[in-house]
Amino acid sequence: MNIGMIRAAQGRLEGQVRRTPLLNSPFLDEIAGRRVWVKPECLQHTGSFKFRGGWSAVSALDPDVRACGVIAFSSGNHAQGVALAAARHGVPAVIIMPSDAPRMKIENTRTLGAEVVLYDRANEDRDAIGARISSARGLTLIKPFDEPEVIAGQGTCGLEIAEQARAEGITRADVVVCCGGGGFASGIALALEAEAPGLRARPAEPERFDDMARSLSSGRILRNDSLSGSLCDAIITPQPGELTFPILSRLGGPGLVVSEDEALHAMALAFARLKLVAEPGGAVALAAALFHRDEIEGDDVIATISGGNVDADVFAMALSRHRA
Structure with a gap:
C-alpha cells in the first residue's frame, strides 16, 4: 500500500464519488471544548464511505x-x-x-x-x-477492508480531509475515524502522511468490540470475543486486518473506545446540530470527539461520520433517549 495507489484510485473515482464537506457547529464545539469538524460520509453514495x-x-x-x-x-x-x-x-x-x-x-x-x-x-x-x-x-x-484497492479507495477521503483542513487553516489535529477492520482508518492515515503530516488518524470503536484499540496497545493483533450483540454492527469485525494493522501501528494514534449510549447521543446531536442522519457505528468517531475530550489534544479535532444507514426504530430510540 502506498500513496500512489490512493491517488490512482482518486482518478478512477473522479465523477463517481461525492466530495463530502467538512462541517462545524459551535454547539458541538462547546461540548467538546475545542473546534469539532465533521466529515459526513453518511452523505456519500449508498449512505457510507464504503x-x-x-x-x-x-x-x-x-x-x-x-x-x-x-x-x-x-x-x-x-x-x-x-x-x-x-x-x-x-x-x-x-x-x-x-x-x-x-x-x-x-x-x-x-x-x-x-x-x-x-x-x-x-x-x-x-x-x-x-x-x-x-x-x-x-x-x-472484494474484501471489506483487508484489500489494497479497497484501502486505496477509502484513502481518497483522507485526501479530501487534508485539502479541506488546509483551507480552514488546520495544521495539527487528531482525525478520529470509525473503525472495524481498519480499511477506512488506514487509508486515511496513508493519505494524511503524504498530504497533511500534522494530522493524525485515530481509530474509534464501540466497547466490547475494540479489537483495533487493544491490538495497537499490545503491539499484536487481538480478536474480539464476540461478533454480535452491538447496535454498532457496521464496524464489528473479528480482528484487525493483516494489511491495516501495520499501517495504523506505524501511523495511527491510540484507539478511542466509546459506549453504545455515547454513540446514540452523538447520533442525536448530529441530527439536531448538523441535520445529519448517522447510524450507531457511523457515530462512534463523533462520540469520541465529543465525550472523550481528555484523550484528545489540540484546538481542533476532525471526526468522520462513516455511515447513515440506520433502521427507523434505532434512530427514533437515539432521538428519544437523548435530547440535544
Whole structure:
C-alpha cells in the first residue's frame, strides 16, 4: 500500500464519488471544548464511505475478470458499495450478509441488484462461505477492508480531509475515524502522511468490540470475543486486518473506545446540530470527539461520520433517549 495507489484510485473515482464537506457547529464545539469538524460520509453514495472502496476495487479489475462478477461479505455498507459499483459496471454481484444485519441494509443491497446470501454470524464462517461461492461461480472476492484497492479507495477521503483542513487553516489535529477492520482508518492515515503530516488518524470503536484499540496497545493483533450483540454492527469485525494493522501501528494514534449510549447521543446531536442522519457505528468517531475530550489534544479535532444507514426504530430510540 502506498500513496500512489490512493491517488490512482482518486482518478478512477473522479465523477463517481461525492466530495463530502467538512462541517462545524459551535454547539458541538462547546461540548467538546475545542473546534469539532465533521466529515459526513453518511452523505456519500449508498449512505457510507464504503462506495469509495467498492468502486476503487471493482474499477481496478481486468475487464474480462470483472465481467464474470464479484462477491463480497458485509453487514451492509460494504455490501451496498460493492453492489452499486458492480451495477454501474454492468456486472453481477453476490453479497454475503449476516442474518441479523439491519433490514434496511439487506433490502437496499437487493434493490441495487445484488444477490444476497444470509448467514449466522455467530455460528457460520463468512470467509468459508465466500470462498465456496466464488470458486463455484468464478467470482472475484472484494474484501471489506483487508484489500489494497479497497484501502486505496477509502484513502481518497483522507485526501479530501487534508485539502479541506488546509483551507480552514488546520495544521495539527487528531482525525478520529470509525473503525472495524481498519480499511477506512488506514487509508486515511496513508493519505494524511503524504498530504497533511500534522494530522493524525485515530481509530474509534464501540466497547466490547475494540479489537483495533487493544491490538495497537499490545503491539499484536487481538480478536474480539464476540461478533454480535452491538447496535454498532457496521464496524464489528473479528480482528484487525493483516494489511491495516501495520499501517495504523506505524501511523495511527491510540484507539478511542466509546459506549453504545455515547454513540446514540452523538447520533442525536448530529441530527439536531448538523441535520445529519448517522447510524450507531457511523457515530462512534463523533462520540469520541465529543465525550472523550481528555484523550484528545489540540484546538481542533476532525471526526468522520462513516455511515447513515440506520433502521427507523434505532434512530427514533437515539432521538428519544437523548435530547440535544
